[in-house]
Amino acid sequence: xxxxxxxxxxxxxxRSRRQRASRACAPDKPLSHHIFEGDLMTxxxxxxxxxxxxxxxxxxxxxxLAAEEAxxxxxxxxxxxxxxxxxxxxxxxxxxxxxxxxxxGEDIADRQIRDxxxxxxxxxxxxxxxxxxxxxxxxxxxGIGTNDFTPTSSSAVxxxxxxxxxxxxxxxxxxxxxxxxxEVLRGPQGSLxxxxxxxxxxxxxxxxxxxxxxxxxxxxxxxxxTREAELGIGGPVAERLSARVAGVYKHRDGQYRxxxxxxxxxDYDIWDLRGQLLWDIAPDASLLxxxxxxxxxxxxxxxxxGLLAGGTDFDGYAERDDSHALSNNGPGYTRARRFGTxxxxxxxxxxxxxxxxxxxxxxxxLVYSDDDANPVSQYHERYGGRSRTFTNExxxxxxxxxxxxxxxxxxxxxxxxxxxxxLGLYSPVNFGVDGAAYDFDxxxxxxxxxxxxxxxxxxxxxxxxxxxxxxxxxxxxGVAYDYVTQTGNxxxxxxxxxxxxxxxxxxxxDATGAPIAPTPSSRSxxxxxxxxxxxxxxxDDALLFxxxxxxxxxxxxxxxxxxxxxxxxxxxxxxxxxEVGVKTSWLDRRLTLNxxxxxYDFKNMQVTVLQSVGTRTQNAASARVNGFEIEATARxxxxxxxxxxxxxxxxxxxxxxxxxVPFPVNRGAPLDLTGQRLERAxxxxxxxxxxYEFALQxxxxxxxxxxxxxxxxxxxxxxxxxxxxxxxxLAGAAERALVRDSFSQKPLWLGDARVAYRFDASGxxxxxxxxxxxxxxxxxxxxxxxxxxxxxxxxxxxRTYGLSAAYRF
Numbered sequence: 001x002x003x004x005x006x007x008x009x010x011x012x013x014x015r016s017r018r019q020r021a022s023r024a025c026a027p028d029k030p031l032s033h034h035i036f037e038g039d040l041m042t043x044x045x046x047x048x049x050x051x052x053x054x055x056x057x058x059x060x061x062x063x064x065l066a067a068e069e070a071x072x073x074x075x076x077x078x079x080x081x082x083x084x085x086x087x088x089x090x091x092x093x094x095x096x097x098x099x100x101x102x103x104x105g106e107d108i109a110d111r112q113i114r115d116x117x118x119x120x121x122x123x124x125x126x127x128x129x130x131x132x133x134x135x136x137x138x139x140x141x142x143g144i145g146t147n148d149f150t151p152t153s154s155s156a157v158x159x160x161x162x163x164x165x166x167x168x169x170x171x172x173x174x175x176x177x178x179x180x181x182x183e184v185l186r187g188p189q190g191s192l193x194x195x196x197x198x199x200x201x202x203x204x205x206x207x208x209x210x211x212x213x214x215x216x217x218x219x220x221x222x223x224x225x226t227r228e229a230e231l232g233i234g235g236p237v238a239e240r241l242s243a244r245v246a247g248v249y250k251h252r253d254g255q256y257r258x259x260x261x262x263x264x265x266x267d268y269d270i271w272d273l274r275g276q277l278l279w280d281i282a283p284d285a286s287l288l289x290x291x292x293x294x295x296x297x298x299x300x301x302x303x304x305x306g307l308l309a310g311g312t313d314f315d316g317y318a319e320r321d322d323s324h325a326l327s328n329n330g331p332g333y334t335r336a337r338r339f340g341t342x343x344x345x346x347x348x349x350x351x352x353x354x355x356x357x358x359x360x361x362x363x364x365x366l367v368y369s370d371d372d373a374n375p376v377s378q379y380h381e382r383y384g385g386r387s388r389t390f391t392n393e394x395x396x397x398x399x400x401x402x403x404x405x406x407x408x409x410x411x412x413x414x415x416x417x418x419x420x421x422x423l424g425l426y427s428p429v430n431f432g433v434d435g436a437a438y439d440f441d442x443x444x445x446x447x448x449x450x451x452x453x454x455x456x457x458x459x460x461x462x463x464x465x466x467x468x469x470x471x472x473x474x475x476x477x478g479v480a481y482d483y484v485t486q487t488g489n490x491x492x493x494x495x496x497x498x499x500x501x502x503x504x505x506x507x508x509x510d511a512t513g514a515p516i517a518p519t520p521s522s523r524s525x526x527x528x529x530x531x532x533x534x535x536x537x538x539x540d541d542a543l544l545f546x547x548x549x550x551x552x553x554x555x556x557x558x559x560x561x562x563x564x565x566x567x568x569x570x571x572x573x574x575x576x577x578x579e580v581g582v583k584t585s586w587l588d589r590r591l592t593l594n595x596x597x598x599x600y601d602f603k604n605m606q607v608t609v610l611q612s613v614g615t616r617t618q619n620a621a622s623a624r625v626n627g628f629e630i631e632a633t634a635r636x637x638x639x640x641x642x643x644x645x646x647x648x649x650x651x652x653x654x655x656x657x658x659x660x661v662p663f664p665v666n667r668g669a670p671l672d673l674t675g676q677r678l679e680r681a682x683x684x685x686x687x688x689x690x691x692y693e694f695a696l697q698x699x700x701x702x703x704x705x706x707x708x709x710x711x712x713x714x715x716x717x718x719x720x721x722x723x724x725x726x727x728x729x730l731a732g733a734a735e736r737a738l739v740r741d742s743f744s745q746k747p748l749w750l751g752d753a754r755v756a757y758r759f760d761a762s763g764x765x766x767x768x769x770x771x772x773x774x775x776x777x778x779x780x781x782x783x784x785x786x787x788x789x790x791x792x793x794x795x796x797x798x799r800t801y802g803l804s805a806a807y808r809f
Contacts, residue, residue, distance in 0.1 A: 085163075085203075086185050087452075088192050088407060089400055094583045097464070097535035097545035099186040099596040099629060101126075101645070105179040105207060109218060109230070109806070111706065111752060112769065114250065114270075115175055116159070116202065121708045121750065123184050124629045124647030124685050131781040131794050132300065132334050132367045136169035141186060142598065143625050143651040143681030144199035144575070147608035147716070148617050151365060151385030151419045152442045152559045156199035156573075156606075158189065162206055162290065162342065164359035165194045167415050167444075168387035170336040171363035173296055175270050178216070178232030178246035180205045186629070187577045187598065188551025190529030191452055191466030194393055194411050198551045198575040198602075208288070209234045209242035209278040215809055222769070222802020225253040240280040247273040255798045256301040259327040260375040266797075268298040284348040293339040300332040303793040304373035305742050307735060313790035315376040323777035324798070330370030330380040338363040351399070358392035371423075372785050373792040378490050379785065383421030383560075390414045395450075405454040407466075413446035419559040424490025434497050435485040438561040440478030446554075447471045460537040467530040472554050475522035477503045480561040482511075500564040510564045519557070519567045527552045527572065541585035549577045553606060560615050570617050574603045590635045600625040605653075607717060609660050621655035623678065639694050643706075645687040651678040653717075661718045664727035664786040671724060673717055682713040700758045705773075707751040712744060715782050719743035729789055742791045743782045750776060765806045775799035 082093040082102050093102060101123045103113075113119055116137050120128035127145075130137045136149045139157040146153055151168060159166040166172050176182075183203040190196050215233030220226060228251070234244025249271045254264025272294025279287045303326045304319040305311070311318040319325050342359030366384040395409025420439040452466035480501040483493040500509050508518040531549035538544050555572045581596035602623040608615050627649035634642045658670040665671070689706035714720055719740055730736060751774060756767035781794040 082181075084181075084183050085205075086183060088163075088395070088397065089405075094541070094585060094592065094594075095543060097462075097533045097543070097547060097581075099579060099581055099598070101184040101186075101629075101631065103182045103184075105181055108176050108179055108182070109216070110704070110754065110756075110767075112220065112228070112771070112804075113176055115173060119176070119182050119184075119202070122687060122706070124631065124645040124687060125186070125627065125649055126184060126647075127680055127682065127685075127710070127713075129680075129780040129794075130173070131783070132365070136365065137172050138169070139199075139202065140680045141184070141199040142600065142627060142647075143649050143678045144600070145680060146606065146617075147679065148560075148615060150383075150558075150560050150615075151387060152417050152440070152556060153608075153617070154553055154556050154606075156197055156553050158193060158195050158197040158201040159204075160193070160201060161204045162344070163194075163203070163357045163393070164340075164342045164361070165389075165391050165413065166361060167195070167389040167391075167413070168338075168361070168363045168365075168385075168417060170365035170385070170387065171338040171340070171361050173336045174292075174294060174338060175248050175250060175272050175296070176204070177230050177248035177272065178207045178244075178274065180207050186596070187547070187579060188529065188531065188549040188575055190549065190551035191450055191468050191531050192407065194391060194448075195413065195446065196448075196468070196470055196527070196529055196552050196554065198553045198573060206274065206276070206290070207232060207234070207244065207246070209244040209276055211236065211242070213809075216807065218804060218806040220802060220804040223800050224255055225251070226800055226802055227251045228804075234276070242278045244276045245274070247271070252800070254299055254301070255800075256324055256326055256795070259325065260329050265299050265301040265326060265328070265332060268296065270294070270296045284350075285346065287343065287345050289341070289343040291341045294337075296334075296336045298334050300334055300367075300369070301326055301795050302328055302332055302370055302373045303795055305738070305791040305793060307729060307738065307786075307789045307791065313372075313374060313785075314788045315374060317374040317376050319374075323795070326373070326795075327375045328370040328373055329375040330378060331368040332370060333366075333368040335366045336363065337365075353397050353399070354395075355397065356392070356394045358390070360388075360390050362386075362388045371783065371792060372788050372790060374788075374790065377425075377788060379423075379425050379788060380490055381421065381423050382491060383419075385417060385419045387415065387417040403456045407450075407452045409450055411446070411448040411450065413444065415444040415446075417442050417444075421560065422491050422493065423562055425485055434482040435490060435493065436480070436482055436562045437493050438478065438480040438501075438559070440476055440480075440557070440559045440561070440567075442557060442559065443475050445473050462535050464533045464535075465531070467528060469526075469528050470552075471524070471526050473522060473524040474554070474556060476519075476557045476559070476567075477521065478559075479503070480564075480567065501561065501567055508564075516564060519569060523555055523557075523569050525552075525554055525572050527574075538582075541589070543583045545579075545581050545583075547577070547579045547581075549579075551575050551577070556617070558616055566616065568616070570606060571604050571619050573606045573619065576601045591633070593630070593632045595628065595630045597628040598626070607653075607656070607659070609717060616660055618660055620653050620659070620673075621657070623651065623653045623656070625649055625651040625678070625681070627651075639692055641691045643687070643689045645685075647685040649681055649683060651681045652676060653678070659718065661724075662784055662786055664730055665718055665721075666724050667727060669725065671718060671721060673721060676717060676721060677714075679714055679717045679719075682710040684711040685709065696757070699760050702756045702758070703754075704756075705751060705753040707749060709747070709749050710745070711747050714740075714744040716743050727786075730786075739784075739791070742793065743784075745779055748776065748778050749774070750778070763808055765808075767804045767806070768802070769804060770799065770801040772797060772799040 117128040120126045128139045144156045159172045185201045189201045213235035218230040220228035230248045232246035236242045254266035256265040258265045274292040276290045306313040340361040345356045347354045364386045369381045372379040391413045393411045397407045423436045448470040450468035454464040456462045481499040482497040484495040486492040533547040535545035552572045552574045558568045561567045578599045583594045604619040605623045607620045608617040629647045631645040656673040659673040661671045686709040691704040693702040752771045754769040758765040778796040783792045
């Protein structure tokens with residue numbers, strides 16, 4: 001699980017040599033609104049990339065990028081070192097007083113981990129899903145996350161690529177390829193990481209240009225016409241100049257068959273490209289510039305559960321009792337596009353290092369969904385958005401290894417995100433509801449100053465404290481209206497019925513046209529977040545640490561507006577985290593064992609609740625989570641590597657008396673959910689993997705298998721509640737049990753296997769692989785279409801198998 005590519009370690013080595021030479025020769029040297037429609041190489045993003053070569057501008061505002069990467073050159077029989085940058089310094093994973101999991105780039109490639117959702121299956125207490133297929137992955141770490149799928153939502157888990165914050169969910173769906181590693185940081189990261197988050201951060205670290213020519217390539221073919229191709233190559237191109245280019249393409253036919261259309265459902269097509277240029281400007285200065293772009297298209301399968309007699313819905317439709325059955329008369333198409341350019345400037349000043357990291361990201365998403373999941377009604381929906389984000393972080397850090405270490409800096413974010421949608425509705429049965437449409441823009445400005453100070457009190461004891469002061473403002477503008485549904489085209493909104501929100505003209509009315517209270521057009525917040533930690537080396541290979549941290553997730557607006565009153569604002573959530581942990585290595589690093597226990601206290605926790613139509617995020621008064629993680633790696637004999645990770649979490653809402661729930665669940669009244677467990681927070685997760693290698697006739701044979709277990713968890717906060725007053729069609733014991741079962745995933749084991757032969761002389765590797773080895777049927781999400789007396793189920797991926805050929809040099 002912890003292998004990583006050599007090139008990143010080489011890049012770190014170059015940087016270290018450059019810094020040492022600089023200090024030896026000159027210790028006192030002074031410091032002298034629609035996108036992706038054919039415009040990828042025009043406009044602000046292209047201009048920013050061009051300006052990146054101008055040194056003075058880069059130091060202040062241009063896109064400056066490239067993380068202080070590091071990773072093990074080899075995690076072989078002696079265990080190796082895993083170097084991470086969680087504290088904005090390169091440090092051995094075992095020496096960092098934070099709970100971190102690392103997935104190596106080679107493991108990602110070998111196991112064909114497609115995206116962040118696949119990474120989540122490798123990490124204890126981390127879960128992820130997307131009801132939108134390609135768009136808007138949603139992460140939960142230690143039970144903390146969001147169910148909000150609108151483009152304007154704020155994630156509790158910060159997503160970063162090479163230290164650049166990825167704000168939009170549609171940009172977080174990028175495929176994983178040519179990576180050095182992925183770092184998962186648990187707990188609030190409110191001091192050193194750019195955007196305040198409460199649950200933690202996921203940091204994708206790309207492979208950097210190196211001193212020597214290196215590369216890797218992979219071809220894959222498998223069942224369901226699975227086809228994949230990946231290539232990454234880099235090295236020196238001129239004196240003091242090196243480059244790396246990489247790309248990926250992935251295709252798979254649908255694994256499900258739509259009985260209504262006779263076509264496959266669940267296919268995807270993904271491509272992405274990345275280019276990086278590293279310029280050693282001087283012995284004490286470097287500039288790394290990167291550009292990337294890609295597209296993901298996917299058809300999202302959707303299954304049906306009827307809530308009336310015989311499994312029927314309001315239309316009289318019942319789906320056959322088959323875990324692979326579906327019959328939709330509408331599309332399940334999703335698309336996500338993204339483009340970004342970023343850069344990093346680093347200057348060694350002798351007594352400190354100046355680093356400027358900036359990025360410009362733009363992305364878009366579009367989703368079509370047959371929400372009713374049946375072949376009769378046309379309750380279909382389309383929604384999506386566009387996002388443009390610029391970030392810049394400027395920081396100054398003391399030299400690595402000083403007894404008194406410090407980092408100070410400033411951070412800026414400017415984001416404009418659009419959220420639009422249409423809910424068309426037609427049925428042979430007259431529901432008496434018009435189509436609904438909305439279109440809102442949310443602008444965000446975030447300014448922060450931060451500092452971190454560490455002091456080595458004794459050779460074994462170190463104290464660290466950090467803080468960040470953040471000012472953030474969000475503003476909103478847009479319209480929402482009803483329109484007369486046209487039976488020939490349910491998305492034809494040419495006949496408006498009622499405009500009930502128009503922020504520019506001050507219109508806020510209910511369904512009868514009567515005025516309602518307006519939603520403030522802007523909100524702002526000021527917060528101070530901090531962390532304090534202590535670590536003590538019990539022995540040379542044993543570190544004991546404790547950490548207290550406070551983080552916040554900023555407030556936002558509900559932009560899924562399907563009816564009057566849906567537009568609203570909600571407040572920031574605040575989390576105080578208490579952690580103690582130990583990191584140990586044994587038997588000359590053949591065995592590592594790390595464990596962390598934590599306690600979380602929440603105030604104003606943000607909870608997204610599924611409504612009868614649409615969603616709404618509100619603040620729960622308080623919640624708490626207790627738990628722990630244990631992670632171990634072992635190499636007991638030559639050629640055998642074992643990994644295990646276990647996560648436990650006990651969570652509940654300690655005060656949530658007025659939760660909003662779908663109308664039929666409690667007949668329109670709020671529901672007291674105090675004492676309920678958090679959604680998507682399995683009490684137990686277990687990761688197991690093993691690899692065995694042995695020599696055979698001029699090559700090496702390897703067997704690998706990895707498994708993930710999750711105990712039962714629910715998708716929505718109200719689905720297990722028993723203190724409800726349901727509508728008659730949900731009142732029976734069988735119906736209530738069906739709802740409880742449909743809105744949850746039972747205990748689940750998912751496993752993959754792989755066997756490979758590597759020719760030692762050439763480096764070529766041939767492998768056979770199977771994913772979802774036992775072909776387990778499972779679900780990733782459920783939505784209640786209660787007006788149609790049904791539930792729509794999002795099924796997981798079925799078994800696939802095939803062959804791959806890989807080459808590294």
